[in-house]
Amino acid sequence: MTQISDYMNSYRATWCPGCGNFGIWAALRRALVDMDLPPHKLLCVYDIGCSGNGSNWFHAYGFHSLHGRSLPAAMGAKLANREQTVIAFAGDGGGFGEGGNHFLHTCRTNIDMTYVVHDNQLYSLTTGQASPTSDQGMETKSTPTGDPDRPLRPLQLAVSAGATWVGRGFADDLVGLAQLYRQAIEHKGFAVLDVLQPCVTFNHFNTREWYAQHTHKLTEQEHNPADKAKALLLAGEWNGKIPLGVIYREQRPTYEDHFPQLAGKPLTQRVAARDVGQLIEQFR
Amino acid sequence: MPHRRDVFTWKIGGVGGQGQQAAGATFAKACTRGNFLTFNYSEYPSIIRGGHGTTQVDVAPRPLTAPSAAVNLLVALNEETIQLHAAEVTHDGAIIYDGSKITGDLKAYRRHKLFNLPIGNLLQDAKLPPISANMVAVGASLGLLRYSQAVLHHAIADLFAGKGQGTIDANIAAAQAGYDHATKHFQPARFAFTLRAKPVGKPAPLLTGNDAISLGIAAAGCQLYVAYPMSPSSSILHNLAGWAKTTNMVVRQPEDEIAAIHVAIGAMFAGTRSALATSGGGFALMTEALALSAMTETPLVAVVSSRPGPATGLPTWTEQGDLKFLVNAAHGDFPRVILTPGDPEEAFAAAGTAFNLAEKYQLPVIILMDKFVSESTRALPHFTLTPPEIERGKIATASELAGTKEFARYALTADGVSPRALPGTEGGIHLANSDEHEEHGFAVESFGGGALLRQRMVEKRAAKVRHLIPELPKPVRLGPAKAKLTLLSWGSTKGVAEEALRLLPYVNAVHMPAVWPIPEHALRHALNHVQQLVTVENNFSGQFATILRGATGIAPDHQLLKYNGQQFFPEELAEKVKALL
Numbered sequence: 001m002t003q004i005s006d007y008m009n010s011y012r013a014t015w016c017p018g019c020g021n022f023g024i025w026a027a028l029r030r031a032l033v034d035m036d037l038p039p040h041k042l043l044c045v046y047d048i049g050c051s052g053n054g055s056n057w058f059h060a061y062g063f064h065s066l067h068g069r070s071l072p073a074a075m076g077a078k079l080a081n082r083e084q085t086v087i088a089f090a091g092d093g094g095g096f097g098e099g100g101n102h103f104l105h106t107c108r109t110n111i112d113m114t115y116v117v118h119d120n121q122l123y124s125l126t127t128g129q130a131s132p133t134s135d136q137g138m139e140t141k142s143t144p145t146g147d148p149d150r151p152l153r154p155l156q157l158a159v160s161a162g163a164t165w166v167g168r169g170f171a172d173d174l175v176g177l178a179q180l181y182r183q184a185i186e187h188k189g190f191a192v193l194d195v196l197q198p199c200v201t202f203n204h205f206n207t208r209e210w211y212a213q214h215t216h217k218l219t220e221q222e223h224n225p226a227d228k229a230k231a232l233l234l235a236g237e238w239n240g241k242i243p244l245g246v247i248y249r250e251q252r253p254t255y256e257d258h259f260p261q262l263a264g265k266p267l268t269q270r271v272a273a274r275d276v277g278q279l280i281e282q283f284r
Numbered sequence: 285m286p287h288r289r290d291v292f293t294w295k296i297g298g299v300g301g302q303g304q305q306a307a308g309a310t311f312a313k314a315c316t317r318g319n320f321l322t323f324n325y326s327e328y329p330s331i332i333r334g335g336h337g338t339t340q341v342d343v344a345p346r347p348l349t350a351p352s353a354a355v356n357l358l359v360a361l362n363e364e365t366i367q368l369h370a371a372e373v374t375h376d377g378a379i380i381y382d383g384s385k386i387t388g389d390l391k392a393y394r395r396h397k398l399f400n401l402p403i404g405n406l407l408q409d410a411k412l413p414p415i416s417a418n419m420v421a422v423g424a425s426l427g428l429l430r431y432s433q434a435v436l437h438h439a440i441a442d443l444f445a446g447k448g449q450g451t452i453d454a455n456i457a458a459a460q461a462g463y464d465h466a467t468k469h470f471q472p473a474r475f476a477f478t479l480r481a482k483p484v485g486k487p488a489p490l491l492t493g494n495d496a497i498s499l500g501i502a503a504a505g506c507q508l509y510v511a512y513p514m515s516p517s518s519s520i521l522h523n524l525a526g527w528a529k530t531t532n533m534v535v536r537q538p539e540d541e542i543a544a545i546h547v548a549i550g551a552m553f554a555g556t557r558s559a560l561a562t563s564g565g566g567f568a569l570m571t572e573a574l575a576l577s578a579m580t581e582t583p584l585v586a587v588v589s590s591r592p593g594p595a596t597g598l599p600t601w602t603e604q605g606d607l608k609f610l611v612n613a614a615h616g617d618f619p620r621v622i623l624t625p626g627d628p629e630e631a632f633a634a635a636g637t638a639f640n641l642a643e644k645y646q647l648p649v650i651i652l653m654d655k656f657v658s659e660s661t662r663a664l665p666h667f668t669l670t671p672p673e674i675e676r677g678k679i680a681t682a683s684e685l686a687g688t689k690e691f692a693r694y695a696l697t698a699d700g701v702s703p704r705a706l707p708g709t710e711g712g713i714h715l716a717n718s719d720e721h722e723e724h725g726f727a728v729e730s731f732g733g734g735a736l737l738r739q740r741m742v743e744k745r746a747a748k749v750r751h752l753i754p755e756l757p758k759p760v761r762l763g764p765a766k767a768k769l770t771l772l773s774w775g776s777t778k779g780v781a782e783e784a785l786r787l788l789p790y791v792n793a794v795h796m797p798a799v800w801p802i803p804e805h806a807l808r809h810a811l812n813h814v815q816q817l818v819t820v821e822n823n824f825s826g827q828f829a830t831i832l833r834g835a836t837g838i839a840p841d842h843q844l845l846k847y848n849g850q851q852f853f854p855e856e857l858a859e860k861v862k863a864l865l
Binding site: 009010011038039040041043045048053055056059060061062063064065066069071072073074075076077078079080081083084101102104105259261262266267268270271272273274275276277278279280283284 | 316442486487488489490491495499502503504505507508510527528530531532533534536538539540542543544546547548549550551552553554555556557558572573576580667669671672673674676690706707708709710711712713714715716717718719725726727
């Protein structure tokens with residue numbers, strides 16, 4: 001049986017005391033243990049930022065990529081080895097700003113992997129500048145007179161671009177978040193999980209208390225995740241109560257399903273010289 | 285300029301979309317089916333319809349490595365072709381022009397033999413569509429050359445084999461209409477040139493550099509090819525996508541070049557073989573990830589086929605203007621390998637070499653080509669698909685890793701190469717880190733001792749260079765052992781140098797199929813006894829000469845440079861060399 005300690009190593013976290021990341025990663029370890037997934041069967045592909053710094057104290061195969069680029073790197077690894085569980089991580093800056101194009105187009109593919117975005121509505125490792133999900137008017141180091149841009153509603157984009165599992169969690173809700181992780185990882189297709197997270201050092205507006213007051217958990221009676229029209233509305237909900245839970249879910253063939261080449265042994269086990277004698281005949 | 289005596293040169297020109305390239309392919313296939321060898325070279329604008337485009341086919345009884353500047357038979361599908369290219373026609377040559385379109389005064393071109401081919405009327409009489417005009421032109425040309433009609437029909441049938449009997453018949457009828465017109469009206473016996481078809485076994489394959497490298501990538505066991513379209517690299521994507529059912533390779537066109545290189549890096553990290561291709565502008569977008577490959581020590585194989593820059597530049601023309609960029613591309617100070625194949629044979633081999641070096645030394649390998657080598661088509665009778673040896677370097681197995689708790693992915697070793705563990709292997713868990721890291725991959729800044737570790741890691745990555753240099757493809761001498769002057773080529777200037785040597789006694793050449801890191805020992809050996817060293821480059825600033833001087837102190841006596849979007853022509857290069865002798 002997989003233990004929580006299997007996902008720990010000897011290094012200590014450098015996040016600020018009270019950072020939302022502690023909850024995000026504790027819930028992930030819980031979900032992985034519940035799924036009994038041994039750490040060598042998991043590949044985490046990290047972005048740059050406070051979320052990516054967590055790569056140092058999470059014991060699983062890890063690839064710490066570049067800012068905004070965790071999705072395409074994860075896609076390459078997943079296509080190469082379908083037997084490996086692959087989770088890509090990002091923050092709201094890398095995920096929706098620098099890597100916005102990859103986000104949209106990976107949703108279209110419906111590749112069978114999970115995308116977890118640590119969303120604290122701020123660039124924090126760079127000490128607090130506005131991000132694509134910062135509220136309009138938010139005063140930050142880079143927007144001292146208030147952010148002029150409207151915030152993205154990334155989960156609306158995810159639903160419309162073709163992600164087949166879309167949900168939102170809250171870093172302090174460990175039990176609920178662990179359940180969302182498990183659903184997202186077990187979903188066959190591209191799962192997008194936006195995790196709201198307080199930045200205790202730089203975001204003095206969207207605080208732990210603010211999130212607790214402004215979020216509510218969706219119930220089964222309230223919302224059927226197969227209802228795409230309602231999912232799009234809920235994914236855009238912000239100023240009243242921000243919905244937490246599964247917003248959208250559908251079953252659709254994955255990217256991998258389109259390639260008979262991917263059936264059978266993973267591509268990592270097939271590397272060998274190929275006879276191309278037949279291919280040259282067309283050039284004569 | 286001296287005309288190459290053993291080469292016959294045919295050229296067809298017209299508005300883009302009139303099928304000049306298909307005409308060239310037909311002409312070349314007809315020639316190879318009569319035991320001739322060919323070199324096809326096209327100049328065309330970056331538009332689908334309109335603009336001026338030409339395709340030239342050089343024909344000889346021997347393998348050809350570059351196109352002539354002089355033309356023996358010019359086919360003008362429009363008047364502009366005559367205006368632009370009549371001066372290229374040799375004194376004993378001729379111009380066939382479409383008299384149904386060109387009705388202006390051609391007196392200015394009287395010094396040439398002019399043959400009126402009323403293509404429109406011939407098509408009308410044969411009840412054929414205007415799209416067949418190019419086949420009428422090919423037929424008339426081969427009629428004038430008194431070439432075998434049966435061989436021409438055979439070539440057309442082979443070329444259109446996949447398109448049904450109707451298409452084959454229509455194209456044969458069009459070619460025959462041209463052929464008959466030439467026989468009847470052009471008095472072929474008075475034309476200075478003939479082509480006599482001889483029986484041949486299997487005709488030679490006609491390959492571009494891109495075709496050859498596509499075959500090389502497939503042969504080297506690549507499992508995932510990922511590329512965003514960009515001229516002149518796109519035909520590699522078309523080839524590999526078209527072959528995917530046969531090769532079982534996964535081919536993906538992602539949202540942009542940045543995604544392409546990250547998909548390739550992710551796949552290589554996972555432990556398969558992946559490759560990509562782009563041109564200079566696309567690679568500019570990829571440079572940050574080049575550094576990612578270097579820092580994480582993840583193998584990478586990238587083909588860059590250059591065109592003249594900067595910016596959008598000249599998308600369908602040629603230049604060797606990206607060498608300095610690639611030697612220095614990306615932030616940071618790290619080793620990379622640049623291979624510079626000069627012909628399809630070297631391009632095929634470069635793919636296998638690139639994968640082996642990338643995996644053995646866990647670093648990025650770039651294969652640098654350009655439009656001239658990527659898109660020119662050669663008949664290659666001796667092209668052999670030597671299966672590449674697959675060398676994957678140090679990969680730790682599950683049994684070697686059994687019981688390991690924290691795997692030292694970046695263990696400090698004498699040759700700078702540490703064993704990899706592939707995701708999924710028990711005991712091999714590690715972090716591949718784009719941050720500077722210690723031996724397990726953890727960021728060093730957080731854990732003390734950072735400064736010394738940083739230095740050791742830089743030295744570890746750099747140590748690979750001296751170990752891999754002996755494995756690089758060696759400089760090749762072309763021409764005689766003793767010479768008064770030696771040309772130094774890299775990449776696509778090889779072919780032009782080879783042809784120019786035939787026009788130049790007492791001159792030889794040294795070609796470099798790999799330029800970075802500079803294999804200094806092997807190069808000095810090849811340049812031993814050189815009297816006068818002349819670099820030949822398709823760029824303005826002499827990029828290789830600059831790099832060579834900086835890295836080794838070797839300086840050429842002269843540089844021959846061309847940067848108008850065309851490669852050198854052999855006659856042109858020979859003239860320039862003669863001026864130096």
